[in-house]
Amino acid sequence: MSDKFNALVVNKQNEEFSVGVKELTIQDLPEGEVLIRVHYSGINYKDSLAAIPNGNIVQEYPFVPGIDLAGVVVSSDDPSFKEGDEVIATSYEIGVSRFGGYSELARIKAEWLVPLPKGLSLKEAMIIGTAGFTAALSVQRLEENNLSPENGKVLITGATGGVGSFAVSILASLGYQVEASTGKESEHDYLRGLGADTIISRDEVYDGKIRVIGKQKWAAAVDPVGGEPLASVLSQIQYGGSVAVSGLTAGTNLPSTVFPFILRGVNLLGIDSVYCPMKTRVKTWERLATDIKPANLEEFVSQEVSLEQLPEVLPTLLKGQVRGRMLVKLV
Ligand SMILES: NC(=O)c1ccc[n+]([C@@H]2O[C@H](COP(=O)([O-])OP(=O)(O)OC[C@H]3O[C@@H](n4cnc5c(N)ncnc54)[C@H](OP(=O)(O)O)[C@@H]3O)[C@@H](O)[C@H]2O)c1
Structure with missing residues (x-):
């Protein structure tokens, strides 16, 4: 060679x-x-x-x-x-x-x-890549924190992005009611094809004003966007719900208050794919090759x-x- x-x-x-x-x-x-x-x-x-x-x-x-x-x-x-x-x-x-x-x-x-893992080709593994792996970790953490389909709608921010797309697909395949937020009007059909039930604009998640506490809209959220939109999401999570945050597309500053946590028992779950322990890594890739593999x-x-x-x-x-x-x- x-x-x-x-x-x-x-x-x-x-x-x-x-x-x-x-x-x-x-x-x-x-x-x-x-x-x-x-x-x-x-x-x-x-x-x-x-x-x-x-x-x-x-x-x-x-x-x-x-x-x-x-x-x-x-x-x-x-x-x-x-x-x-x-x-x-x-x-x-x-x-x-x-x-x-x-x-x-x-x-x-x-x-x-x-x-x-058996059930995945090399090409399929890289279509999934870190983005799909992070989406799978996010869904697993939400479920470990008691999310189940009967709790209500789950919001995905940055839904047409890498992490967002896989989160939509995985949650839809597990029977969740998925609300996808996107800034791309031209991609609504793509999101419906992945399994989104409803599609909303980025402005409907965050209209530029962060309320201390808002209407309880979502049982949980997968959030690769972060920044000010995340503060807005936190204020609109249902009592006892969770947000799995993985990204910073909209910025690193999180101008939230303690109220979603102390008045509604909301959980903010950090997702890290980089140093994710090998045991979780292998288990998650095996799931991506089987029960949560997008069709x-x-x-x-x-x-x-x-x-x-x-x-x-x-x-x-x-x-x-x-x-x-x-x-x-x-x-
Ligand atoms: N924690 C980890 O281990 C981990 C792993 C992977 C990725 N990440 C991070 O997660 C984030 C997303 O990664 P990705 O691979 O999904 O990136 P991506 O493919 O670029 O997707 C990001 C999506 O966010 C939305 N967006 C862009 N600008 C925005 C803004 N200003 N406000 C609100 N939404 C905006 C867009 O979707 P719409 O047009 O549909 O709204 C965009 O497609 C990045 O910050 C990345 O570094 C972290």
């Missing part, structure tokens, strides 16, 4: 920033027990931030982004994996402080790898791109205009 391969390299030297495909050698890869031929990756919000000069994601340049990858083991120094095994790797330090998935070859720590996975893909197309495509996610998932094909 040649030790040369292509990867997307971002570089910043003397304030000069570049993003482009470059030839690397195996010696350029970080240390790790398992060498993987990457078949697919995906585009997540963090990957787009890694491809802009002030995204505050990349810690050292030159760097290969891509927080998700799925591929086939080429060689392994760890007995848990052998040549030919199909594996998934998402998050930890991948694509943030260690070279990631936008690369024909990747070297990853064995302890970060999830065996591809229509191809419908989530708005675009399938090559390494060469990434420099042009990566920044589009930051504008909040992308629907569903963008898939990166490497073989």
Whole structure:
């Protein structure tokens, strides 16, 4: 096997920033027990931030982004994996402080790898990616906090985004009444296709005014948007309900009060996919391959791109205009 391969390299030297495909050698890869031929990756919000000069994601340049990858083991120094095994790797330090998935070859720590569960292809795993995995974690946390379909409507914010799309689909498949909030009027049919019962505009979630306590509209919410809209969501959750927050698309500031918590017993549940323990990771991927696997996975893909197309495509996610998932094909 040649030790040369292509990867997307971002570089910043003397304030000069570049993003482009470059030839690397195996010696350029970080240390790790398992060498993987990457078949697919995906585009997540963090990957787009890694491809802009002030995204505050990349810690050292030159760097290969891509927080998700799925591929086939080429060689392994760890007995848990052998040549030919199909594996998934998402998050930890991948694509943030260690070279990631936008690369024909990747070297990853064995302890970060999830065996591809039966029932999923490598392509399907990367359609799901960190976004779908985070949606699944959010739904699981809501159910662990006593959410069940008879409690009432569940709100999904940022519903056409990666996390939002999967949350709509998973909750609908589990029998929940799903209310999807979106800023994209043109995508209502897409959301109905995923299983949304009702669709509302972003303004109906947050009209620019945060009330201390509002009308009790939703039993729970999956919120990848954060910021001021999250404060508004919290004030409109039913007594004893929960919000699973995973993102910051609308900002990091949360101008809420204690009232939803102390007057209505609302729970704010933090969702982290990055250092999610391996036991939960494996269980969640197994569920994504079986009982909560969306039937229509191809419908989530708005675009399938090559390494060469990434420099042009990566920044589009930051504008909040992308629907569903963008898939990166490497073989
Ligand atoms: N905690 C974790 O482990 C974890 C894991 C994955 C992602 N995340 C975070 O979750 C967030 C979403 O990720 P994603 O992959 O779903 O991103 P995405 O595909 O870009 O989706 C974000 C969606 O939010 C909506 N939106 C955009 N700007 C908005 C604004 N100003 N106000 C309200 N809504 C807005 C848009 O949907 P509509 O047009 O439909 O409203 C957009 O498509 C990001 O902040 C990401 O970093 C966290």
